[in-house]
Amino acid sequence: MQTECVECGAVITVSEDVMQGEILACSDCGAELEVIELEPLTLDLAPMEMEDWGE
Amino acid sequence: MTGRRLSVGIVGASGYAGGELLRLLSGHPGVEVTQATSEQHAGKFVYHVHPHLRDQSSLRFVSRDALAACDVLFLAMPHGQSQAHITHYAGLADYVVDLSADFRLRDPAFYAAAYQRDHLAPNWLPRFVYGLPELSRDALTSAHYASGVGCNATATMLALWALVKSGTIVPDQPVIVDLKVGSSEAGNSPTASSHHPARSGVVRPFQLTGHRHEAEVQQAFESYGAFDIRMAVTSVEMVRGVAAAIHLTLPVGLPERSLWNHYRAAWDNEPFVRIVHARQGIYRHPEPRLLAGTNYADVGWEYDPDTGRTVLLCALDNLGKGAAGSAVQCMNVMCGFEETTALTFGGIYP
Numbered sequence: 001m002q003t004e005c006v007e008c009g010a011v012i013t014v015s016e017d018v019m020q021g022e023i024l025a026c027s028d029c030g031a032e033l034e035v036i037e038l039e040p041l042t043l044d045l046a047p048m049e050m051e052d053w054g055e
Numbered sequence: 056m057t058g059r060r061l062s063v064g065i066v067g068a069s070g071y072a073g074g075e076l077l078r079l080l081s082g083h084p085g086v087e088v089t090q091a092t093s094e095q096h097a098g099k100f101v102y103h104v105h106p107h108l109r110d111q112s113s114l115r116f117v118s119r120d121a122l123a124a125c126d127v128l129f130l131a132m133p134h135g136q137s138q139a140h141i142t143h144y145a146g147l148a149d150y151v152v153d154l155s156a157d158f159r160l161r162d163p164a165f166y167a168a169a170y171q172r173d174h175l176a177p178n179w180l181p182r183f184v185y186g187l188p189e190l191s192r193d194a195l196t197s198a199h200y201a202s203g204v205g206c207n208a209t210a211t212m213l214a215l216w217a218l219v220k221s222g223t224i225v226p227d228q229p230v231i232v233d234l235k236v237g238s239s240e241a242g243n244s245p246t247a248s249s250h251h252p253a254r255s256g257v258v259r260p261f262q263l264t265g266h267r268h269e270a271e272v273q274q275a276f277e278s279y280g281a282f283d284i285r286m287a288v289t290s291v292e293m294v295r296g297v298a299a300a301i302h303l304t305l306p307v308g309l310p311e312r313s314l315w316n317h318y319r320a321a322w323d324n325e326p327f328v329r330i331v332h333a334r335q336g337i338y339r340h341p342e343p344r345l346l347a348g349t350n351y352a353d354v355g356w357e358y359d360p361d362t363g364r365t366v367l368l369c370a371l372d373n374l375g376k377g378a379a380g381s382a383v384q385c386m387n388v389m390c391g392f393e394e395t396t397a398l399t400f401g402g403i404y405p
Contacts, residue, residue, distance in 0.1 A: 007311060007312070007334065008311065008312060008315040008332075009312045009315055009316065010315075025335070026334075028315070028330070029315070029332055029333060029334055030333035030334045030335035030336065030339075031334045031335075032334070032335070
């Protein structure tokens, strides 16, 4: 199955056995995407822990 | 291209850009570097000056006076020397790639304004194609003469290009370019300011207005309007590298995805420009340290949809994509080689 990253629009390929709540990563922008629904397949940005990422 | 390897000469091969040409071309299956000139080091093996080339090249430097005809000639001399002898060099080779600033600008008056002196060979200016394949690939395909690129200009152009091309940036505001650069930009001639006790650890603003590379960017984008490019350069603790951060204002409320679309439209088919705009990791923006020794340029952005405040980013190796890498890429395009030949080294980390 294919869908789009909700952040950057990149094509995301999702395996057939994907589970609700599973976290996927976008290979273009690195966003973590949570599978909100399976029918229809719906992704949303997963909550991210705020950090200063080393800066 | 036929099976015969092309013979290559490098004039001014003892400098940093010349050394980078030697390194890149030593791995190129379609060419053989047969001549490398240096007046100061004539007679010495090239690895005496470029120690990383031991066992990579058995060439000895020769004087320019001994230069013989070849297929491709790279000119890697200080600015001003190529234009003084271009007729001679062009008579030696079918293809000439000049890494200096001598043939980057097409208009002699524009050159005189930018470099504060008249050009010595103005009739040659229109014969050279600007040597950044990402912007001038079609013209390079049939060219025999290519200019070099300014490293700071390259970082600026690549940072801006996706949004200039898409019409997202229009020339109605100053484009403020903050450039952090490494010490190798200054070349291999030591000066008081490059002396280690004086240079090490600095964050030294050294040209905050009137940078000569502004002219290259203005020329490259002239068909999109008269952009007001303002570069400010600061020396930082790097040997190789340029990091450009370009400050401007875009319309408010642009969807993040539309910026992605513009960047993808500009760069998805380009082998050496990568989009770095990540939500994870410690390298979420372009970082020159990762690009040392490569021909890659990484581009990215930060955009505040509430205010339109925008910073466009580009990082590259000034000796790679900003000089010798682009020159070899030009040769590949001009001579019919696969464009990425000898240029796919991906860098090292950490």
